[in-house]
Amino acid sequence: MSNLSLKNLSKVFDAKTVVLRGINLEITQGEFVVLVGPSGCGKSTLLRLIAGLEQPTEGEIFIDGVSVAHKPPVERDIAMVFQDYALYPHMTVAENMTFGLKIRKVPKAVIAEKLKTASKILGIESLLDRKPSQLSGGQRQRVAIGRAIVREPKLFLFDEPLSNLDAKLRADMRIDLSALHQRVGQTSIYVTHDQQEAMTLADRIVVLDKGEIQQVGTPIEVYNKPANVGVATFIGSPTMNLFTGELLFEGNKKTFRFGDNALEMGDGFDTPLKPGSYKLGIRAEDLTLGIPENEKNETSIRAKLLVKEVHGHEIQVVAEVGGARIISRVSERDLMSRITGMHKGSEIYLPVHGGNLHWFENTQHGARI
Amino acid sequence: MCSPIYIHAWSKVACECGVKERFLLEQKKKSVLLFNYIILLVFSFIALFPLAWILITALKKKEDVFSSSLNILSGNYSFENFVYVLTQNDGIFLIWLKNSFIIAILTALICVSLASGAAFAFSRFRFPGRKQGLYLFMLVQMFPGVILIIPLYYIIRSLGLLNSISGLILAYCASALPFSVIMLKGFFDTVPKSLEEAAVIDGLSQWGVFTRIMMPLALPGIAVTLFFAFITAWNEFMIAMTFMNEESQFTLPIGIQTFIHEYNTQWHLMSAAGILITLPALVVFIKLQPLIISGLTKGATKS
Numbered sequence: 129m130s131n132l133s134l135k136n137l138s139k140v141f142d143a144k145t146v147v148l149r150g151i152n153l154e155i156t157q158g159e160f161v162v163l164v165g166p167s168g169c170g171k172s173t174l175l176r177l178i179a180g181l182e183q184p185t186e187g188e189i190f191i192d193g194v195s196v197a198h199k200p201p202v203e204r205d206i207a208m209v210f211q212d213y214a215l216y217p218h219m220t221v222a223e224n225m226t227f228g229l230k231i232r233k234v235p236k237a238v239i240a241e242k243l244k245t246a247s248k249i250l251g252i253e254s255l256l257d258r259k260p261s262q263l264s265g266g267q268r269q270r271v272a273i274g275r276a277i278v279r280e281p282k283l284f285l286f287d288e289p290l291s292n293l294d295a296k297l298r299a300d301m302r303i304d305l306s307a308l309h310q311r312v313g314q315t316s317i318y319v320t321h322d323q324q325e326a327m328t329l330a331d332r333i334v335v336l337d338k339g340e341i342q343q344v345g346t347p348i349e350v351y352n353k354p355a356n357v358g359v360a361t362f363i364g365s366p367t368m369n370l371f372t373g374e375l376l377f378e379g380n381k382k383t384f385r386f387g388d389n390a391l392e393m394g395d396g397f398d399t400p401l402k403p404g405s406y407k408l409g410i411r412a413e414d415l416t417l418g419i420p421e422n423e424k425n426e427t428s429i430r431a432k433l434l435v436k437e438v439h440g441h442e443i444q445v446v447a448e449v450g451g452a453r454i455i456s457r458v459s460e461r462d463l464m465s466r467i468t469g470m471h472k473g474s475e476i477y478l479p480v481h482g483g484n485l486h487w488f489e490n491t492q493h494g495a496r497i
Numbered sequence: 498m499c500s501p502i503y504i505h506a507w508s509k510v511a512c513e514c515g516v517k518e519r520f521l522l523e524q525k526k527k528s529v530l531l532f533n534y535i536i537l538l539v540f541s542f543i544a545l546f547p548l549a550w551i552l553i554t555a556l557k558k559k560e561d562v563f564s565s566s567l568n569i570l571s572g573n574y575s576f577e578n579f580v581y582v583l584t585q586n587d588g589i590f591l592i593w594l595k596n597s598f599i600i601a602i603l604t605a606l607i608c609v610s611l612a613s614g615a616a617f618a619f620s621r622f623r624f625p626g627r628k629q630g631l632y633l634f635m636l637v638q639m640f641p642g643v644i645l646i647i648p649l650y651y652i653i654r655s656l657g658l659l660n661s662i663s664g665l666i667l668a669y670c671a672s673a674l675p676f677s678v679i680m681l682k683g684f685f686d687t688v689p690k691s692l693e694e695a696a697v698i699d700g701l702s703q704w705g706v707f708t709r710i711m712m713p714l715a716l717p718g719i720a721v722t723l724f725f726a727f728i729t730a731w732n733e734f735m736i737a738m739t740f741m742n743e744e745s746q747f748t749l750p751i752g753i754q755t756f757i758h759e760y761n762t763q764w765h766l767m768s769a770a771g772i773l774i775t776l777p778a779l780v781v782f783i784k785l786q787p788l789i790i791s792g793l794t795k796g797a798t799k800s
């Protein structure tokens with residue numbers, strides 16, 4: 129049985145602002161699901177509907193098979209970690225963490241036991257007597273998570289819990305959260321606008337945009353088979369290269385024309401596409417620089433070098449093709465040293481391999497073909 | 498790219514700049530500070546001088562009050578006036594003190610209980626008439642109190658509460674309430690919404706949120722409002738003067754008035770009574786002072 133089930137959920141604010149529409153989602157026991165999408169797409173609203181902080185305009189919410197859409201938060205047995213931590217400033221860390229248990233009249237001995245376990249897991253045993261104002265950002269975040277853990281709820285809800293931390297701490301906390309989930313094993317729904325966070329944390333990713341679910345899948349599925357142009361360009365860094373053009377069949381040759389490039393489709397290109405207008409997506413790592421003499425042929429994209437971004441383990445080459453930008457990732461040592469010698473404006477050739485191409489309809493929605 | 502020599506040169510320039518600028522900055526800071534102190538001194542003097550004058554007068558003998566000598570040290574000081582004020586007329590001053598105290602304390606408590614509920618609603622709920630209600634409170638606050646005395650008199654009289662302590666409490670609550678609501682709303686507004694939501698998820702009811710989250714966090718505001726309501730009632734003269742006509746029901750401000758006679762105002766006694774009136778208010782303020790520390794909501798959220 130699924131732990132959480134959303135049926136045709138929608139939310140309209142002030143009778144005119146449609147924030148969510150037709151959300152259907154099944155989440156199974158113990159899953160870590162990440163809701164990801166650009167700012168303002170309705171992620172927080174969806175989480176708040178599940179928490180009971182907002183009422184749905186339409187649709188149903190089931191937790192363990194029980195309809196809760198119109199029940200107050202206290203009857204849903206959920207815990208939520210807020211973006212701004214929302215710790216009670218007038219209470220100590222220990223009081224913050226056990227407040228929910230006290231309200232639920234859990235026996236004192238049990239509370240003490242749970243507090244001990246949770247604070248040990250999070251490594252905040254030494255902070256229990258402090259007030260929130262005496263903690264660093266990272267420590268506050270731990271306390272906020274601790275407050276959720278001690279309750280042992282049916283569902284953990286996280287609303288961008290790491291977005292107020294600096295990059296280094298964020299990376300550490302991400303790992304801690306993963307480890308924590310493996311240990312506690314509670315069903316979790318985690319909201320973020322950071323696709324990298326989504327990829328690294330999720331068992332399953334739900335991509336949300338404009339109030340609708342765009343795709344649901346494992347991180348690998350979403351990365352390798354994005355459902356549409358929106359997902360394709362949102363997931364993955366750097367952003368997927370996208371070309372709009374015409375696929376032409378001339379005898380045995382299949383050519384994709386975009387700008388002044390005529391790209392001949394080489395081996396591995398066996399998608400049963402009809403001739404016509406398409407969007408072609410290629411991830412930067414699938415566009416590795418070739419050697420000019422060998423690669424100067426019809427299966428390469430010809431481009432002008434704009435910028436070399438050195439990342440240490442790789443170089444991201446930003447080039448220009450017919451006025452559009454194209455990004456290629458180079459991680460092989462020989463190639464990296466060759467690029468280092470190149471200048472702005474140099475002509476480069478980027479060989480394309482059929483197996484790594486993403487074809488989308490040339491429409492606004494741009495569904496995957 | 499950046500050779501050590503460059504770095505050295507740059508840091509040297511940076512240091513020199515820093516020292517000179519810091520020096521100028523400190524000079525500037527000092528002169529601003531001095532200016533601030535002078536202003537503060539002037540205003541402190543203006544505020545404290547009358548108080549000092551009253552204190553000295555209270556300690557003087559009747560015949561010395563109008564002595565033109567400004568020499569503070571030359572006078573003949575004693576606590577005689579205080580003793581007289583406290584014991585005259587079978588110690589009626591103490592009865593007035595008791596009346597005033599009961600009225601002011603009850604006014605403060607009732608007013609803050611009512612105002613905090615209203616302020617919470619105005620701060621957190623969206624309901625029809627919310628805006629208008631707030632404007633109305635502001636508007637009421639802008640009327641001079643004297644104008645309200647006559648209608649208030651009629652209301653209190655029709656309730657049969659003239660010449661009674663409860664009538665005065667009612668009138669004082671009514672006049673202190675609007676400002677208290679506005680002030681407390683301001684404090685409630687500073688409590689982040691997410692705190693409330695966290696509490697609701699932790700299992701608190703709306704009432705629980707109010708009593709266990711909002712009230713403790715608005716404690717400085719509540720202390721300020723308590724003091725404001727207390728002082729409003731403690732110092733009030735016009736309404737009490739209009740409503741009360743039995744000497745045993747007087748409050749201090751009207752009691753003190755008995756020292757004013759047509760041809761002979763007893764300044765030395767008035768001053769002593771004035772000092773005696775101020776002391777309880779001072780005690781209340783000192784008691785509430787520790788609560789009026791700002792930054793109680795610090796640490797709730799990210800910043």
Ligand SMILES: Nc1ncnc2c1ncn2[C@@H]1O[C@H](COP(=O)(O)OP(=O)(O)O)[C@@H](O)[C@H]1O
Nearest residue numbers: 141142145147166167168169170171172173174
């Ligand atoms: N209480 C509200 N009233 C009106 N509009 C709202 C309210 N809450 C959120 N919205 C709108 O709904 C949209 C989605 O908001 P939100 O769920 O917070 O997005 P996200 O968390 O994905 O950034 C935004 O355009 C926001 O302005």
Ligand SMILES: [Mg+2]
Nearest residue numbers: 171172173288
């Ligand atoms: Mg959000």
